[in-house]
Amino acid sequence: MPSRRIGTGALRNLKPETLARAIEAFEAGRLGAAARIFEAVAMRDDLISGLFLKRRKCVARLDGEVVALDESKTAQEHAKVLRDFYSSIEVENLADKNERGGLRMLVMQMMESVGMKYSAHKVEFKRKGSSLSAKFVRYPLWLFENTSGSLRLLECEGQLREGTELKEKEWLITTSDGLMIPSTIAYIFKHLTLRDWLIYCERNGMPGVKAKTDAYPGSEQWEAACKAASDFGAEFHAVFSQGTDIEAIDLSSRGALPYPQLVERMDRMLCALWRGGDLATMGGKSELGSTSQWYESSLIEEDDAENISQTLNMQIDKTVIELAFGNTAPRAKFILRLPDYESHLSELSVIERLAKIGLKPDPLKLAKRFGFPLKEEK
Template sequence: MASLKDYLGRVVKMLTLTDPHATPQAGGVRQVISGHPANGLTPQRLANILRSAAEGEPEAYFELAEDIEERDLHYGAVMATRKRSVAQLPITVKAASDSAEHKKHADFLQAWIDEEVLRANLFDMLDAIGKGLSVMEIDWQVKNGLVMPRDLIWRTQRWFTFDRADGETVLLREGVAGEPLPEHKFIVHRHKSKSGLTIRSGIARVALWAWMFKSFTTKDWAIFCQNYGQPIRIGKYGRGATEEEKDVLWRAVSGIAGDCAAIIPREMLIELHEVGSKSSSTDMYERRADWLDRQVSKLVLGQTTTTDAVSGGHAVSQEHRLVQEDIERDDAGMVTATLNRQLVPNMIAFNFGPQDRYPHLRVGRPDEVPLKEFSEAFAKLAPYGLTADESYLQDRMGIPKPKAGAVLVGGRSPTTAVSSPIDGQPPARQTASASIFDNLFKSAHQRNEPEDTVEILTKRLDEEAAGAMNGLVDEVRKALMDASDLRDAAERLAKLDLAPDDLAEAMARGMALAHLAGQASLIDDLKSRS
């Protein structure tokens, strides 16, 4: 397998797929050791770093974005939460069509997904949420005659830059101007938190300001606690004290702060003065740090309930959970689009040749009505004629088909089939109720009535119930036609206030008439026998 064709029909040499491309260089422009611009960061330095990144020098910005994720407990936690909410979502594959060839492509892609290569690297792909982009180098391998990724290797964003001509094309740091990336070797995932250049769309660009102000507050808070958490120590020495005696007193006063003990001559005096209103001053630092943390929660997660307890109870938590689900769905959609553009077509083309259509890989929860709403709606509509295939219901509820010989729990109650007479010959065994009905129908035929009683009652019940049934069906049909999607349809059906009073009344009258007719027929039969 010396050469292959990619999804555009271009010839690709196998050697370029297996050789690593973006590797570190000792003493070069791509070094493993990173700088730490967060040390002693000031507003002026931060503004310069952000300006340089927008102008085509993003290395310091990428280093700073990584710094705050390591140093800030809150920012690191909420970023990990957002990444993991997508990294653990199900991954599914849909064939391009129902043809055997397209199903074969989908099965190949699904088999690779089952090896958990993509699952293990989704978290690294989502590093683009904070920095605007992430770059994964594909390590291709030949396995059983098939070409597939063995690994997706995360490459630090510091080793890449942007083309100054358009500000968007990602280049590998190599030489002076940079080197273009081969399309078959890298996955460049761009995560847009706002419209504009990729380098300006990462969440870290906004979070950096909150982190810097919080670091100032935390530093001031630490100094306050150090200076005012303990009483102020004042040492007094006599007018004739020597410099040596002054040094002893100073060491004693300083030692009390750290060691809480000191030895001083009897002639020296140390006084401890308490600082008033310490609690109110401490609250100021805590409130400021908490407020900045809440703003970061809103920035990253879109809400604060999952990180801080807020008033409002269950209703507020439900609303915040919906916001989190919206963000999760959008993040998963961006990852899905990147994989379907940059990975899936080449995987299929390398093994089956260029295609007109390719299978669709999807990261995310199935877009279905919640199981509770679905079951409640089905339970309400089933008595009015709604049906569904049993296999669909089992798949929907995640219940596998029972195996042969398995012990079953639940199911429909068994019904006893009543055999009917054949060629005028009565069955070998009949129940008492079957004998009564046979005699009833026999007596009815002997009276030569113009129309069977059962048919008369059935026709009358059908006429009386038709109007009520049509009204119920119309309500259901209107709810389904007005719905915009499956979720909306389920909500509308669940909210229907169906009024089957007319239908119930018609059924009651029909059953009463049937009961009376049966009694009358039984009396006629007894009279005829006597």
């Protein structure tokens, strides 16, 4: 059982050079350090966490379907076996036994490869009467190495020697974009900028208090003046006797601060990277023109769904049919059914033309019709 405690400080004192070394090791096949950083960033960064969840859930919410490849009796039998199989699978997470589910959970875990580059499940096939089922257990990426070009299982995290080869038909390996590599680079520079911005606010966000008094230092009147200055100026305060003065050194910026623009630049890049859009709709009210742009993200969803379907077809469907019918080619396959984007785009085209002649729709009804998230008014 892998320890969840090892590596929990992956972001503590993380610096650009540390991240660079971890990414270089990841690209060379030593996945552990970078995988821990990816996991921590995906959980703790507010924007990346939301984008990663949306990308995964957009595909996990799609309806799964088994389709026969022809009208033959064999194809129908293959389709029935696959339907029974996918309706009965069990899914777990090795690093968190509380995470259990079925097909939707499996797709969610497979979609982690979009960020992590790889997702690995150990598969235990089992018979239930005349039907087949399986238990999928997700293994964390930091328990693998990839120095040979194929994932190999380590006995423990941090192991330097070569791992154990994964047996064919016992593992489901999903590969995808690995967006956490550029995302963690954006994260660390955004984090450094936010830290400097916070320091600036702490140092310059509250004025100091300077008190002057004729009282002699150490007298009751002097102590009363000191207490008053302390009460009014919790962070910066000073008390001087008459005739004493001190010049303030103003460290505050006279122009626009660079921090907001840097943070916004990173956030825009992350939105474009994960969802194919930017922050255009995050800063104000929703406009009709942005709705059509939002539907461009359907291309990403379609590609993700196709990747999951093909991975299951090649690694799971084929094995299930072989176990049920012998060494024969599958005549049915599992697919994730996508919404009809073309009909949605046709409707949007009509609505846009109507809006140009002054017949603007109700934004709330329009958002509900197309499942578009509107910003809440405060």
